[in-house]
Amino acid sequence: MSIFSNGIVLAQHKEPAFSRPLVCFTNPQTETLSLDRPPVRDIAGLSADDIVEIARAAQIVDERDGKLLHRKLMRVKGRGVAVVVDAIDDEPYVSSKINPLLKLREETAGGIGLCEKAAGTDNVFIMAYKNIGDLETRIPGSIEGYKISRLRGGYPARPQSSLLNIGQGRRLTVGVGAVIHLYRAVMQNKRQSTVFITVAGNCVANSMNMEVSIGMTIQQILDRCGLVDEPTRIVCGGPMTGIAIMDTDRTLVTYTTRAILVIRDSRRESGYNCIGCGRCARVCPMGLSPMYIRRFAQTQYYANLRRFDAHLCVECGTCSYICPSRLEVSRDVARAKAYSLRNIVGAQAQEVDELED
Ligand code: SF4
Numbered sequence: 001m002s003i004f005s006n007g008i009v010l011a012q013h014k015e016p017a018f019s020r021p022l023v024c025f026t027n028p029q030t031e032t033l034s035l036d037r038p039p040v041r042d043i044a045g046l047s048a049d050d051i052v053e054i055a056r057a058a059q060i061v062d063e064r065d066g067k068l069l070h071r072k073l074m075r076v077k078g079r080g081v082a083v084v085v086d087a088i089d090d091e092p093y094v095s096s097k098i099n100p101l102l103k104l105r106e107e108t109a110g111g112i113g114l115c116e117k118a119a120g121t122d123n124v125f126i127m128a129y130k131n132i133g134d135l136e137t138r139i140p141g142s143i144e145g146y147k148i149s150r151l152r153g154g155y156p157a158r159p160q161s162s163l164l165n166i167g168q169g170r171r172l173t174v175g176v177g178a179v180i181h182l183y184r185a186v187m188q189n190k191r192q193s194t195v196f197i198t199v200a201g202n203c204v205a206n207s208m209n210m211e212v213s214i215g216m217t218i219q220q221i222l223d224r225c226g227l228v229d230e231p232t233r234i235v236c237g238g239p240m241t242g243i244a245i246m247d248t249d250r251t252l253v254t255y256t257t258r259a260i261l262v263i264r265d266s267r268r269e270s271g272y273n274c275i276g277c278g279r280c281a282r283v284c285p286m287g288l289s290p291m292y293i294r295r296f297a298q299t300q301y302y303a304n305l306r307r308f309d310a311h312l313c314v315e316c317g318t319c320s321y322i323c324p325s326r327l328e329v330s331r332d333v334a335r336a337k338a339y340s341l342r343n344i345v346g347a348q349a350q351e352v353d354e355l356e357d
């Protein structure tokens with residue numbers, strides 16, 4: 001890893017969408033889809049079987065893994081396993097789990113209570129990042145009486161391993177969205193017809209978190225947010241694991257859509273200099289120091305690259321996006337990466353081979 005890996009707070013940079021209100025943009029025709037059963041009047045009188053059956057009727061899909069919630073609940077029903085609520089948005093700019101957790105606290109807490117009841121436990125963990133960069137909003141210690149486990153540390157391995165340790169493998173792990181939809185199915189008799197997404201990127205006029213209808217086109221959502229520039233890349237999902245899409249009129253929002261990122265890669269350099277603000281280092285998901293890598297690549301001072309792990313760059317483009325001087329940081333890091341892979345990493349592997357011989 002980079003020699004700076006231990007010195008940088010690996011905050012999750014979620015601005016500007018994260019701090020803004022959750023915007024509801026739904027199709028009135030699907031919004032009214034209701035369950036073919038009478039509404040629940042006495043939530044305390046519900047059994048675990050009732051909760052599983054309502055989740056099945058509402059066809060709720062957990063956004064974190066694409067699995068039907070009622071099947072997940074059925075597997076843990078009455079077994080006393082821990083309930084882990086996943087609010088970790090483990091990609092830069094995506095905040096479609098933490099935002100509804102904080103904005104829809106009552107519904108989230110109500111849904112967690114139903115999961116607890118179905119699993120026959122009172123052992124609940126809400127997992128979220130503690131460090132979220134440049135924000136007014138702070139992650140609270142609890143919501144509606146449920147403690148939030150605020151994770152620190154490196155992106156993204158440490159939080160994920162924290163999740164894996166809970167309950168020694170015996171647990172129900174469920175996304176915030178699925179929990180909210182379970183509450184609505186029970187209390188409002190609603191089928192799941194919406195998902196929570198983040199819309200962001202340097203072409204989006206109003207980055208925001210939204211609740212949108214499943215089946216809407218990506219274009220409908222982009223029209224709602226507005227674009228300020230012609231994108232070169234539209235990605236469904238995060239910058240690291242998302243899929244580039246070609247036709248926004250024919251690509252639909254699905255149960256597992258968590259983000260739409262609209263990016264213009266080929267902007268021209270502004271002509272300004274690096275001001276050393278360090279924002280690129282703060283947002284880099286790999287814990288690199290892009291400003292130094294860029295400088296050494298530009299001056300062709302390649303001897304120094306060895307210490308900066310340029311080969312670990314995943315080319316997500318986040319450093320360019322955040323740079324206030326509008327510098328093509330990621331392009332230069334990508335060049336340094338290519339050089340490192342050819343000349344440094346290969347040479348190191350050869351040295352190890354020679355030592356072992
Ligand atoms: S493009 Fe590379 S250096 Fe820039 S933020 Fe992404 S991983 Fe880090």
Ligand code: SF4
Nearest residue numbers: 274275277278280323
């Ligand atoms: S974000 Fe841009 S201006 Fe700030 S340190 Fe990085 S390269 Fe320099």
